[in-house]
Amino acid sequence: MxxxxxxxxxxxxxxxxxxxxxxxxxxxxxxxxKYSVSMTTRNPREGEVDGIDYYFSDKASFEAAIENGEMLEYAQYVDNYYGTPLKPVNDMLEQGHxxxxxxxxxxxxxxxxxxxxxxxxxxxxxxxxxxxxxxxxxxxxxxxxxxxxxxxxxxxxxxxxxxxxxxxxxxxxxxxxxxxxxxxxxxxxxxxxxxxxxxxxxx
Amino acid sequence: MxxxxxxxxxxxxxxxxxxxxxxxxxxxxxxxxKYSVSMTTRNPREGEVDGIDYYFSDKASFEAAIENGEMLEYAQYVDNYYGTPLKPVNDMLEQGHxxxxxxxxxxxxxxxxxxxxxxxxxxxxxxxxxxxxxxxxxxxxxxxxxxxxxxxxxxxxxxxxxxxxxxxxxxxxxxxxxxxxxxxxxxxxxxxxxxxxxxxxxx
Structure with a gap:
């Protein structure tokens, strides 16, 4: 390991x-x-790819993720949430990256x-x-x-x-x-x- | 400063x-x-210069230095003391070295x-x-x-x-x-x- x-x-x-x-x-x-991909509730812009530029999420799912302690960090700007999901970061660290x-x-x-x-x-x-x-x-x-x-x-x-x-x-x-x-x-x-x-x- | x-x-x-x-x-x-010069009670060898190779000291002075907390560290090998005087190290650090x-x-x-x-x-x-x-x-x-x-x-x-x-x-x-x-x-x-x-x- x-x-x-x-x-x-x-x-x-x-x-x-x-x-x-x-x-x-x-x-x-x-x-x-490795560079961690952020999660956001804002709409994808032209050309943005889910899982590469951002993980795109709806507000309810994002708030559930916060509630369940699944966000490493997050913030709210204007009406949208932006943050870093915890699991992908932990997985990459565990794999030695x-x-x-x-x-x-x-x-x-x-x-x-x-x-x-x-x-x-x-x-x-x-x-x-x-x-x-x-x-x-x-x-x-x-x-x-x-x-x-x-x-x-x-x-x-x-x-x-x-x-x-x-x-x-x-x-x-x-x-x-x-x-x-x-x-x-x-x-x-x-x-x-x-x-x-x-x-x-x-x- | x-x-x-x-x-x-x-x-x-x-x-x-x-x-x-x-x-x-x-x-x-x-x-x-800067490299710190050690102090010792052993006799200088051919060509060794006091203050460059070592600070040469007698046993009583070395033991007084230990007693007075003037040694950063010291040890005894065979019958001689070897150690690092505290003041020169502190002086060099204070001067930014x-x-x-x-x-x-x-x-x-x-x-x-x-x-x-x-x-x-x-x-x-x-x-x-x-x-x-x-x-x-x-x-x-x-x-x-x-x-x-x-x-x-x-x-x-x-x-x-x-x-x-x-x-x-x-x-x-x-x-x-x-x-x-x-x-x-x-x-x-x-x-x-x-x-x-x-x-x-x-x-």
Whole structure:
């Protein structure tokens, strides 16, 4: 039996570029992972295929899935539900595949409750790490602009606290490189591999 | 002020090839780190320089350093003490340098008590990960040989439990590559970087 796969959760504040980084990870072909298909109650658009672009569902079935604990995470936007079904993710992990989820912060927190052993990566806006420099040379920026940015920064740092890793998305290639290192490192964490070693002694 | 450096502890059972991996890490020049100089009570050998090869000390001073909590770790072999003074390591870390320690398992456990936030890497003998295959095709190996190896494996797995990462030393280049990934990943761990972010909001 293969070792269990690793769940990689890529998240961060809206507008940070999660989709771009995910796409670059896929295209880098540097490691194998499965990408989980979301479920939604919105209507399929032209060309969208059930089970590939989304699992399309009606509202009653989606709500039943929530009720029965079958959703790893979900959210409601406008009148539609969007979410990640739990079973396909668990199946892929059990088969030894790494699974990548690219989701909003609220969804990531739901995943943390259900699969706490995942690797939770917070993409950080470059202006958050630049903020320090800007504050230091205060006076060149409008104080009001700085204040607003400070408030937003506080919210972002509060979000970051619930994650394992914070990767600055200044250059996509650099962010991808760091995420690869994180995945390689997570694969050799003692708490992930020790059960395999222990099991072999029981054989 | 720079962020605090990362303490990297490279350890593992005797004979696993810690020195070879450390040397390859140094020669790879892939990242900067300081290497800590050990202190010993044994006499300097021809050509050894105090402060470079070792800090040479007399027995009374070494025992006073132990007594005063000035040793990060130490051990006694035959009639001499060997160990790592705490202050130079802490100074390098405070200055933002990563510090690499290559030490025995007992020493690593002492370091864990004093600097728990270090990255503790356990080098695993390749035959430990190969053991499973050998047990599966039991009969080709002498049962007595397998039993002895099993006992040793149990000891090694018990040691591994106190570490963060387990890296198989099958090929030195592969082990070095994994250690580099671990160091990159550790640098972006939220619990390492979040204080920097929090501090910038207090400015």
């Amino acid at each position: 293969p070792s269990k796969g690793l769940l990689i959760v890529l998240s961060g504040p809206s507008g940070v570029g999660k989709g771009t980084v995910r796409q670059a990870l896929v295209e880098s072909h540097a490691f194998d992972f 790494d699974v990548l989820l690219e989701i909003e912060v609220k969804g990531a927190m739901q995943v943390r409750d259900k699969i706490p052993e995942g690797a939770f990566i917070f993409l950080t806006p470059p202006d958050l790490s630049e903020l320090k420099n800007r504050i230091v040379k205060r006076g060149t920026d409008d104080l009001d602009v700085i204040q607003k940015r400070m408030t937003k920064a506080k919210e972002e740092i509060l979000m970051m606290e619930s994650y394992d890793y914070a990767v600055v998305n200044d250059e996509v290639d650099l962010a991808v490189q760091k995420i690869k290192s994180i995945i390689d490192a997570e694969h050799v964490r003692v708490d992930r591999v020790i059960d395999d070693y222990r099991q072999m002694l029981d054989k | 720079p962020s605090k450096g990362l303490l990297i502890v490279l350890s593992g059972p005797s004979g696993v090839g810690k020195g070879t991996v450390r040397q390859a890490l140094v020669e790879s020049h892939a990242f900067d780190f 990563d510090v690499l320690l290559e030490i025995e398992v007992k020493g690593a456990m002492q370091v864990r008590d004093k600097i728990p936030e270090g990255a503790f890497i356990f080098l695993t003998p390749p035959d430990l990960s190969e053991l499973k295959n050998r047990i599966v095709k039991r009969g080709t190996d002498d049962l007595d040989v397998i039993q002895k190896r099993m006992t040793k494996a149990k000891e090694e797995i018990l040691m591994m439990e106190s570490y963060d990462y387990a890296v198989v030393n099958d090929e030195v280049d592969l082990a070095v590559q994994k250690i580099k990934s671990i160091i990159d990943a550790e640098h972006v761990r939220v619990d390492r970087v979040i204080d920097d972010y929090r501090q910038m909001l207090d400015k």
